[in-house]
Amino acid sequence: METLGGGFSQECRRTNKISGVPHPGSVRRVPRNQGVIARSAKGTTELRMAVSGDPDIHKHRIKSKSVIPLLCNADTELTCYHDLKRKEAMEMESKKVRNWQKEEALERYRMIAPLLDPDIDNAKRCKLREEIAEREGKTVRTIYRYEKSYKEEQFDGLVPKTRAKRRSQKLPDNWEEIVKEAVQLRKEVPKRSVRQLIVILESEEYAPPGVIKASTLQRYLQNAGMSKKALKRYAEDRKPSSNKFCKDHRLELYQGDIKYGPVIRDKAGNTIQTYLSSVIDDHSRLIIHSEWFDNQRKEVVEDTVHKAVLKYGVFDSFYVDNGRQYISNQLQFSCARLGIRVRHAPPFSGKSKGKVERFHQTVDRFTAELALVPVHSIAEMNEKWKYFLEEDYQKKPHDGIAKYYRSKGVEVPKSGITPIQEWNRDTRNLKYLDSGTVAEAFTRVERREIDKTGCFEFRGVTYEASITYAGLTVEIAYDPLNTQTIEVRHGMFDVLQAHPVTIGPFVKKRPEQMTFADVNPETSRFLDALEKKYKEEHKLQADALSFGDYGKDGE
Numbered sequence: 001m002e003t004l005g006g007g008f009s010q011e012c013r014r015t016n017k018i019s020g021v022p023h024p025g026s027v028r029r030v031p032r033n034q035g036v037i038a039r040s041a042k043g044t045t046e047l048r049m050a051v052s053g054d055p056d057i058h059k060h061r062i063k064s065k066s067v068i069p070l071l072c073n074a075d076t077e078l079t080c081y082h083d084l085k086r087k088e089a090m091e092m093e094s095k096k097v098r099n100w101q102k103e104e105a106l107e108r109y110r111m112i113a114p115l116l117d118p119d120i121d122n123a124k125r126c127k128l129r130e131e132i133a134e135r136e137g138k139t140v141r142t143i144y145r146y147e148k149s150y151k152e153e154q155f156d157g158l159v160p161k162t163r164a165k166r167r168s169q170k171l172p173d174n175w176e177e178i179v180k181e182a183v184q185l186r187k188e189v190p191k192r193s194v195r196q197l198i199v200i201l202e203s204e205e206y207a208p209p210g211v212i213k214a215s216t217l218q219r220y221l222q223n224a225g226m227s228k229k230a231l232k233r234y235a236e237d238r239k240p241s242s243n244k245f246c247k248d249h250r251l252e253l254y255q256g257d258i259k260y261g262p263v264i265r266d267k268a269g270n271t272i273q274t275y276l277s278s279v280i281d282d283h284s285r286l287i288i289h290s291e292w293f294d295n296q297r298k299e300v301v302e303d304t305v306h307k308a309v310l311k312y313g314v315f316d317s318f319y320v321d322n323g324r325q326y327i328s329n330q331l332q333f334s335c336a337r338l339g340i341r342v343r344h345a346p347p348f349s350g351k352s353k354g355k356v357e358r359f360h361q362t363v364d365r366f367t368a369e370l371a372l373v374p375v376h377s378i379a380e381m382n383e384k385w386k387y388f389l390e391e392d393y394q395k396k397p398h399d400g401i402a403k404y405y406r407s408k409g410v411e412v413p414k415s416g417i418t419p420i421q422e423w424n425r426d427t428r429n430l431k432y433l434d435s436g437t438v439a440e441a442f443t444r445v446e447r448r449e450i451d452k453t454g455c456f457e458f459r460g461v462t463y464e465a466s467i468t469y470a471g472l473t474v475e476i477a478y479d480p481l482n483t484q485t486i487e488v489r490h491g492m493f494d495v496l497q498a499h500p501v502t503i504g505p506f507v508k509k510r511p512e513q514m515t516f517a518d519v520n521p522e523t524s525r526f527l528d529a530l531e532k533k534y535k536e537e538h539k540l541q542a543d544a545l546s547f548g549d550y551g552k553d554g555e
Contacts, residue, residue, distance in 0.1 A: 095447070105158040106332050111136055112147045113341045155336045171216070178206050179220045186221065188521045190231040194218050196526050203529035225472050225492045244354070246283060246404045249428040251315040253282035255356040256304065258296050258325065262367050267376045274381065276363060277304040280356050282319070284422040285398050287359070287389060288312055292381045298328040299480040305331070306442045309338065313432040317341045319353065330444065337441035338433070355400065362393055394420045443477045443487075450474060450488075455501060458486065463498040 111132055115125055129147075133140045149157030172178065181204075182197050194214045202209050221227050247253045261274035277300050278290035288308040293300045305318065318335060320326040322344050335342050345352040366388045375381050397416025405412050448456040454467035458476065465474070465488045476498070477487040488496040 101159050102333055103329065104160050105155065106329065106336060108146045108158040109150070109155065109336045111138070111143060112150060115143075115147050116150070116339075116341070154339065172207050172211055174206065178212065179217070179224070181206060182217060182221060183224055183226050185525065186226045186231070188525070192526065194221070199533075200525050200529045203532055204525070225469075225490070230471055246400075248283065250281050250283050250286075250423055250426040251313070251428055251430070253317045253319055254288060254308070254315050255280050255282055255353050256301065256318060256320045256326070257353060257356045257360070258300070258323070259360045259363055261292060261363075261381075262370065264375050264377075264381065272378070274378065275300070276385075277301060278356060278359065279304055279308045279318075280359055281315075281419075281423065282355060284419050284426065285355060285359075285400055286419040286423040287394065290385070290389060292378055292385060294378055296325060298325045298331065301325045301328075302331055302334060302442055303481050305335070306438065309433070309438050310435060313430040314338050315340060317343050319343050319345065321345050321353065322347055334442045338438070358400070359393075365392075394418065398422075439479075440477075442479070444480055445475050445477050447473055448476050456488075456498075459483065462501045464501045465498045466496055468493055469496070 114128055114132070120128065129143050130140055132138075133143045136143075146158060151157075178201060181201060185197050185200055186192055194217055197217065198212045198214060201207060201212060218227065222230070256277070256279045259276045259278070261276050264272050264274060266272060272294050275293050275296045276290060277293060277296075279288040280286070281288055289304055289311060291304060291307075309315075318340055320342065325331075326342070326344065332342050366385065369388075370381070370384060373384065375384065395418050397418055399416075401417045401419070401422050402412045405417075448458065450456050450465055450469040450472055452470050454470050455462050455464050456474075456476070457463075458478075461483075463486055469488060469490060472490055475489040477489060478485075484499065486498045488498050
């Protein structure tokens with residue numbers, strides 16, 4: 001036990017972690033006005049401290065396997081920072097930065113959204129740009145920069161760039177290249193030590209001798225997931241409307257809403273409150289997607305929009321109310337990734353979404369008929385709903401479409417126009433996206449730390465990833481309505497599909513020795529480096545001991 005100057009009268013006592021009984025001889029009185037540096041290898045070190053004249057005693061416990069210097073005086077409060085707490089604080093700060101970036105990108109998208117209308121001429125766009133800049137407290141140049149970034153890189157161009165960490169000036173200018181080569185060398189032979197890596201790098205003249213420090217290179221290798229300890233685990237462990245309006249073409253505007261449905265009972269007699277989430281095209285009145293659910297969480301709306309995009313491609317705007325499901329950042333973020341603008345109706349203005357509200361009256365006819373049919377699950381309800389929707393709504397003449405054309409002086413057939421007919425006769429082309437691109441826009445991403453068995457926890461369930469990721473912080477990407485499969489992402493490895501852990505009668509087979517498919521060295525660079533170093537040293541010795549030319553001029 002060491003002491004340093006301070007302003008406390010202290011008593012230091014090491015106690016047994018299980019019984020709480022002090023170890024014999026562990027009590028030591030420290031003179032007043034001195035502090036303590038406590039070092040503990042086992043158990044828990046308990047510091048009992050009291051300020052002179054203050055009867056209160058403050059206890060501080062220090063986790064085992066930690067070496068923490070404690071400098072105390074009468075005017076300051078003793079604080080112990082554990083490594084885990086610092087790590088949690090750093091991860092929380094990183095999460096705050098990512099959330100801020102996403103929110104800032106959404107805010108920028110809301111600013112420039114009116115400028116993205118292709119029907120606006122340049123003069124009107126310039127005037128609108130000035131109005132937005134004045135309203136938002138930005139310069140016109142800033143608004144123009146946001147607009148240009150979006151046109152060039154879509155939504156990703158609006159995300160604020162993080163300031164890159166400055167590398168220490170003591171490191172060589174080619175440090176990134178050195179780390180890259182060190183990773184390659186470790187892939188070739190995972191058992192190579194840091195000292196061996198440095199020998200090879202110095203021999204191949206990536207840096208002069210003594211410039212590369214072992215501790216620094218080890219830290220960078222560990223951050224890259226290529227530390228020797230991690231590689232050892234890879235090989236040994238197992239894998240685990242009052243004002244009516246109508247758009248001129250399809251896809252210009254979709255309306256969305258949720259309607260309360262009837263209460264049904266499952267076969268066990270439990271009641272299920274049902275909800276209908278629907279998306280309708282403003283021009284054709286075609287129901288793009290409509291589905292019954294047993295809840296009205298925001299994930300339901302995201303799933304409905306996701307399926308709507310998969311069916312008929314991307315659309316321009318999504319018109320919804322101000323319910324909590326429709327103002328979520330995740331919905332706005334997903335739509336922004338696809339170039340879809342989310343617009344909200346004025347509060348307490350149900351008529352502004354008259355088309356979807358009128359559709360809900362049609363839904364009431366379905367629920368009246370459903371009361372005569374024994375339905376015991378959401379799946380059965382959706383099956384009946386599919387028949388009703390396709391045959392009684394989509395293929396039935398719609399009065400709203402006829403009124404729209406009559407208001408323009410266009411003659412309407414006596415048989416009327418159905419939503420599916422109006423959708424198919426529209427001249428605007430559909431724009432489909434790759435299903436992977438659409439899925440990525442609606443995928444939620446979080447961070448998790450993989451434990452030493454290659455598993456992680458998500459919503460109280462243990463998922464098995466791979467021992468390859470042990471000890472690393474990875475990104476997990478998942479569909480909020482389907483968490484049976486979760487993607488695990490890390491920059492050093494391919495994307496992995498993780499599944500919930502299942503416990504069977506036997507353990508899984510142990511994996512083979514970890515290899516890298518892209519590494520097939522033709523020779524040992526370490527042995528080549530030693531050979532080169534040996535020859536250079538012996539050549540210098542031979543030159544120093546050569547007397548062949550000595551004294552010839554003096555003969």
